[in-house]
Amino acid sequence: MSKPRIVVIGGGAGGLELVTRLGRRLGKKGKADVVLVDRNSTHIWKPLLHEVATGVLDSGLDEISYQGHSGSNGYRFQRGTLCNLNRETRCVTLAAIEDEDGNEVLPARSLEYDHLVLSVGSVSNDFGTEGVSDHCHFLDSPAQAEGFRKALLNTFLRYSGEASHDNPCITVGIIGAGATGVELSAELHDASRMLKSYGFTSLGREHLKVHVIEAAPKILPVLPDRISDAVHKELEKLGVNVHVDTRVTKVEANRIHTSDGDPIKIDLGVWAAGIKAPAFLAELGLEVERNNRVKVHPTMQSLDDPRIFAFGDCASCPQEDGSVVPPRAQAAHQQASVLYKNLCAVIDGKALKAFKFQDRGSLISLAHFDAVGSLMRAASARSLFIEGNLARLFYASLYRMHQRAIHGTLKTGMMVVVDGLNRFLKPRLKLH
Numbered sequence: 001m002s003k004p005r006i007v008v009i010g011g012g013a014g015g016l017e018l019v020t021r022l023g024r025r026l027g028k029k030g031k032a033d034v035v036l037v038d039r040n041s042t043h044i045w046k047p048l049l050h051e052v053a054t055g056v057l058d059s060g061l062d063e064i065s066y067q068g069h070s071g072s073n074g075y076r077f078q079r080g081t082l083c084n085l086n087r088e089t090r091c092v093t094l095a096a097i098e099d100e101d102g103n104e105v106l107p108a109r110s111l112e113y114d115h116l117v118l119s120v121g122s123v124s125n126d127f128g129t130e131g132v133s134d135h136c137h138f139l140d141s142p143a144q145a146e147g148f149r150k151a152l153l154n155t156f157l158r159y160s161g162e163a164s165h166d167n168p169c170i171t172v173g174i175i176g177a178g179a180t181g182v183e184l185s186a187e188l189h190d191a192s193r194m195l196k197s198y199g200f201t202s203l204g205r206e207h208l209k210v211h212v213i214e215a216a217p218k219i220l221p222v223l224p225d226r227i228s229d230a231v232h233k234e235l236e237k238l239g240v241n242v243h244v245d246t247r248v249t250k251v252e253a254n255r256i257h258t259s260d261g262d263p264i265k266i267d268l269g270v271w272a273a274g275i276k277a278p279a280f281l282a283e284l285g286l287e288v289e290r291n292n293r294v295k296v297h298p299t300m301q302s303l304d305d306p307r308i309f310a311f312g313d314c315a316s317c318p319q320e321d322g323s324v325v326p327p328r329a330q331a332a333h334q335q336a337s338v339l340y341k342n343l344c345a346v347i348d349g350k351a352l353k354a355f356k357f358q359d360r361g362s363l364i365s366l367a368h369f370d371a372v373g374s375l376m377r378a379a380s381a382r383s384l385f386i387e388g389n390l391a392r393l394f395y396a397s398l399y400r401m402h403q404r405a406i407h408g409t410l411k412t413g414m415m416v417v418v419d420g421l422n423r424f425l426k427p428r429l430k431l432h
């Protein structure tokens, strides 16, 4: 009897953890052929992208090569972008791969599956706001985060070279005060604080102005008031201009127009105001929500096809209270471990388990300045407010849990030590 073929599309926060477990348990023992497909050749944990964008984190140090990781973890890796699905023949099509000059490196290919998992994440949703796609940066992928970092660096260079100019401040407009927008604004201040020591002697913290613009009446709209209020105060202490109840109506090359009236002049704009699942998901013949998320049962099987699973940001997974699982790294991590058990159960002919999201709380990191958040108490619906070093420790632990799932405990421990050493050995800002 041939081995069951499990194909996982998307090696992000959830997908890479899933194939690692499947590869170790089934792939290495020859019980299944586990294949990971990703459009990139390396993985970087998405919640680190705002640090990549400001140069505080060198993506080269934290990224993982899928090819290298697959070899030692019992799965196969295929680079490619999913573009089509044929449920009759149980086959996915991967688009041709081209080099930077548009020359074909690999032709379009097809891949057969017995069980298919979609974990392709999400992309920014600009809700059709005029000028956003042309004039704003996004932080959906490592390439986009790097693109913003280079644009920021060029802006610093331009300002540092100009002896006198009308506007002595570099102004960054961040649209959306969810976790991404808020954390990015604090990281930008942290980066500007370090500029002097890296040779930009004419630039300092006072030369960076950050506007964070939020349509809701408060920042971090989905989090409890206590966290929003504490973070709002911290941002104001840093000198961030926080605009709430302010809807962005249009973005131009150097201006953000808002419902408030006066446009805000900017050098750089970032859109961080909402997400949706990639549009191609709506064309695969599977039932999706309005924002393209694939509708799944609590077992994470799609409503249309029990052989197709979806989880993480790209899936709409119902919960007992009528809500759906939130699009967070914490949820993708938990879903990966239940889906791993469910795929093993499918192969063994056993019953599948329903996924129940355990909210462990929400933490917001304000670079080196502070961290604030809440932890959910076990066996109770009440949360515990934490801040400072304790909050920072719990914030970092989410990434360590991801590392542990893909590298194991020993290697993660060594990485913690290396990261500590790198703080002394490497520059704190990536300026090249």
Ligand SMILES: Cc1cc2nc3c(=O)[nH]c(=O)nc-3n(C[C@H](O)[C@H](O)[C@H](O)COP(=O)(O)OP(=O)(O)OC[C@H]3O[C@@H](n4cnc5c(N)ncnc54)[C@H](O)[C@@H]3O)c2cc1C
Pocket (backbone or CB within 6 Å): 009, 010, 011, 012, 013, 014, 015, 037, 038, 039, 040, 045, 046, 047, 048, 049, 050, 080, 081, 082, 083, 119, 120, 121, 122, 139, 140, 179, 180, 278, 311, 312, 313, 314, 327, 328, 329, 330, 331, 332, 363
């Ligand atoms: C700046 C930022 C900060 C964040 N901070 C937090 C936080 O503090 N806490 C938290 O819980 N969450 C946070 N999030 C949200 C979190 O990153 C996501 O919820 C999480 O990454 C979702 O995991 P996923 O596996 O569903 O998708 P992702 O991690 O996005 O992975 C998707 C993968 O699919 C691949 N892919 C996409 N399309 C295709 C295709 N067509 N073919 C092949 N491969 C494809 C991508 O290359 C990627 O590797 C943050 C997000 C951002 C952007």
